[in-house]
Amino acid sequence: MSSLELSNISKGFKSGMVLEDVSLSVKAGEIVVVFGPSGTGKTVLLRIVAGVQEPDAGGITIDGVDMTDASPEARNVGMAFQNFALFPHFSTHDNIASPLTARNVPEGRLKEQVSAIARMLKIDHVLGHAPRELSNGQKQRTALARALIGQPKVLLLDDPLRNVDAKLRYEMRLELPRLLRTFNSAVIYVTQDYKEAMALGDHIAVLRNGRIEQWDTPTNVYRAPVSLDVARLFGDPTINLAPCRLETVGQGSQIHAFGRVSPVSEAYAEATGRDLVAGLRPEHVIVTETNTPGSVEFDLDAVMPVNVRSVLYLRGPAGEEVLATVGESEAARFGRGHRKVWVSFAPDDILLFDAASGQRLAPRVN
Numbered sequence: 001m002s003s004l005e006l007s008n009i010s011k012g013f014k015s016g017m018v019l020e021d022v023s024l025s026v027k028a029g030e031i032v033v034v035f036g037p038s039g040t041g042k043t044v045l046l047r048i049v050a051g052v053q054e055p056d057a058g059g060i061t062i063d064g065v066d067m068t069d070a071s072p073e074a075r076n077v078g079m080a081f082q083n084f085a086l087f088p089h090f091s092t093h094d095n096i097a098s099p100l101t102a103r104n105v106p107e108g109r110l111k112e113q114v115s116a117i118a119r120m121l122k123i124d125h126v127l128g129h130a131p132r133e134l135s136n137g138q139k140q141r142t143a144l145a146r147a148l149i150g151q152p153k154v155l156l157l158d159d160p161l162r163n164v165d166a167k168l169r170y171e172m173r174l175e176l177p178r179l180l181r182t183f184n185s186a187v188i189y190v191t192q193d194y195k196e197a198m199a200l201g202d203h204i205a206v207l208r209n210g211r212i213e214q215w216d217t218p219t220n221v222y223r224a225p226v227s228l229d230v231a232r233l234f235g236d237p238t239i240n241l242a243p244c245r246l247e248t249v250g251q252g253s254q255i256h257a258f259g260r261v262s263p264v265s266e267a268y269a270e271a272t273g274r275d276l277v278a279g280l281r282p283e284h285v286i287v288t289e290t291n292t293p294g295s296v297e298f299d300l301d302a303v304m305p306v307n308v309r310s311v312l313y314l315r316g317p318a319g320e321e322v323l324a325t326v327g328e329s330e331a332a333r334f335g336r337g338h339r340k341v342w343v344s345f346a347p348d349d350i351l352l353f354d355a356a357s358g359q360r361l362a363p364r365v366n
């Protein structure tokens with residue numbers, strides 16, 4: 001049974017419909033990313049789940065109990081926002097403790113729980129600070145601690161990494177999934193960043209024009225997009241597109257796109273004669289410096305260095321942390337679950353740096 005079930009949620013305002021017939025299910029311990037451009041209704045959906053706004057139609061079930069008309073405090077839902085939304089006159093400790101204070105949790109237990117989650121999020125050293133004294137990263141962790149401290153059945157995260165710097169955003173993409181699964185909440189994570197969606201989601205719900213256009217695993221959303229619009233949303237550089245027509249030749253079918261004729265599966269035969277668009281992911285384009293069978297001559301106009309790779313987070317027997325990167329196709333072999341792998345490297349690839357100055361030590365030349 002799903003911890004959270006949304007059934008045919010619709011919501012409209014004077015300007016028009018924002019959500020139409022949205023259904024979504026999230027299991028305990030699962031992270032579902034609601035991804036889409038600005039203005040597609042993502043935040044409105046979270047506010048409806050939290051009970052801050054009422055849907056015009058549809059139902060909300062949490063742990064099998066209908067919560068459609070329940071008050072926000074009765075839903076056991078935690079929420080963290082992109083603007084942190086901390087109480088400016090509260091210390092970090094009091095901001096984190098506020099959900100427990102509202103429930104009249106005894107002081108001793110309250111302090112114990114605040115200390116525990118602050119240590120987990122590495123902000124225990126700033127518990128006495130006011131929000132104005134915190135970095136954006138510390139504010140983000142404080143907001144997350146406040147959302148988690150009540151151990152909610154459902155956790156709603158509204159683009160929480162949007163206002164932090166790139167380095168912290170990258171680190172939190174690694175930390176968040178492990179952290180969130182320790183609480184076993186059903187998590188809905190909203191973002192406009194496709195990389196964040198791919199990194200964090202067990203499933204991705206692509207929300208466009210108020211409707212969920214595709215619901216699938218990150219791999220399937222990327223490899224088998226249901227539409228051109230979804231295909232364009234995922235990938236950097238974006239997918240190559242070319243108009244074409246399917247032609248029947250003898251017993252087979254073919255298209256002419258990207259400068260060459262390509263055979264097409266007979267499964268597409270019913271589309272013969274129709275105007276089509278061919279899509280080709282950049283990583284599937286093989287570029288060589290010599291003429292090979294089936295290749296087409298192109299002009300190389302520019303080269304722009306980028307680093308679009310999958311990152312593997314590894315931990316050694318003594319607790320040491322190692323990051324590795326692999327190509328997308330190779331990354332699919334590792335899956336998402338915990339498993340054993342073996343790591344090796346060439347000693348000559350190790351770089352040494354001076355601890356005090358930070359300068360790299362150059363190998364001595366005989």
